[in-house]
Amino acid sequence: MSLEHFKNRNVGTQNYRMLDLDPTPVTGWGKFKQVVRRSLSLELLVGLKVTLREMIKALFFGGMHTTKYPFEKLPIGPRYRAIHEMKRLLESGHYRCIGCGLCEKICPADAIRIDTAYGEDQRKHVEEYTINFGRCIFCGYCAEVCPELAIVHGGRYETASEQRASFSLFDDMLTPIDQLTNQKEFPGYGSVSVQADKNIKKTPLAY
């Protein structure tokens, strides 16, 4: 696209259709004529036609809009910040978290608690890692500071539960070991949604 194309900020379609409305009648005779004209021109049937057309479209041409929500789900944008996920290393299956504690430090809501200790193999192990989802504000800082891409935000937005603890333990957030091959890499912050190229529009400046 050339620069000229971007400089034209009149992004409206410019295909306005002017309604050719008659001036509002003031005299009684004028009002009477308007009523008769509108009644006899069967404008009401136009409304019936529209609804019937929509019904036929919905029933026979697959125009039904309903998503049967608990059974079908719409795709969610990659930038969405829902319940966290802890990732594993693909080669060894070991969790990526190195126990640096940056996420605990940066958390503005003090929601994260991490406990580390030296294990038998003289490596730092994560003993305990919890996120208190009663406090978490889903700001995404923890994922942003993580040097190993170990903690990221997932797309699990259905957070109604009897226990907050249902989500918040390290093992719950960790990718299950048998799902390791299906583990999806976080596309990174600022990643665009799948349909981004289609949805992109110029910002209107002049209205």
Added chain:
Amino acid sequence: MEVTYLGVIIKAILILAIISAIAGFGTYIERKVLAFMQRRLGPMHVGLYGLLQIAADGIKLFTKEDFIPQNANKFIFMLAPIITAATAFIALSAVPVFPDFTIFGVFVPSIAADVNIGILFVLGMMAAGLYGPLLAGMSQANKWGLLGAARTAAQFISYEVVTGLSLLAPIMMVGSLSLIDFNHYNETHPWMVFMQPLAFVLFLIAGFAETNRTPFDLLENEAEIIAGYATEYSGMRWGMFFIGEYANMITVAVLASIIFLGGYTDLWFIPGWLAIILKIAFMFFLMLWVRASWPHVRPDQFMWLAWKVLMPLAVINVVITGIVIMV
């Protein structure tokens, strides 16, 4: 033709059972049709394609708390829904739906009460039904209910006039008030709708107003007066208003089919009983279709329509019909 007491009782029970069932099923159909017109699915999860939704609704209505407000006139409050439901069913007793038939060697005229003033009786019963919403609204000690009751009185009385006058022209042509005579008239003449198109339109409009259907459902217009006369009702008492409304819709559909659309006479290759079911179904669908398409009218526009447009038109129609018959 022999009328036995047993036959009449059986027919009365059948009317009650079948129309209640159809009224219940009508709510399902209404929700489905409205949903399709808005490109939704409607009830889907209770039973196959949501068919058992009626059962779920019924259980809900029966098990809900039967609430009576503190300052309400208790007796009238409890009586009002019964009036609505009862008059709706009584009106149906004088309406013939199917051609006469013979079953187990017994000749059955398919009308519960063949009164010779059928139309007058049906219209009178539907008019008596206005006491349901009226008393309900006045007895419940609620201002929205009172507004609904006031609107009921205004709306039903105005549109009774239009219904009666619009039917007067067909009655003059047939020369009888019996609905069976209307049906016989259709066997030898073209359908009444082609001879009295204006009367048909007027009857439809007034029928929508009398059954409290959408362009004219001012009695319980939830945007303006919460639920109007039904504001304080819950559970099965509210359900009886609902059943009454749907039974009235069926009555109007049957009346329109018999008086204007040829009734249960055979139509080309279609037998009479199927023809009238199709006609009634179409009229019922038309009510839902209109509800999905058109917005409410304002109460003042509504009264303007009744007294300044429809009633003069109906009178002119009657006069012209009279002149044509005389000449």
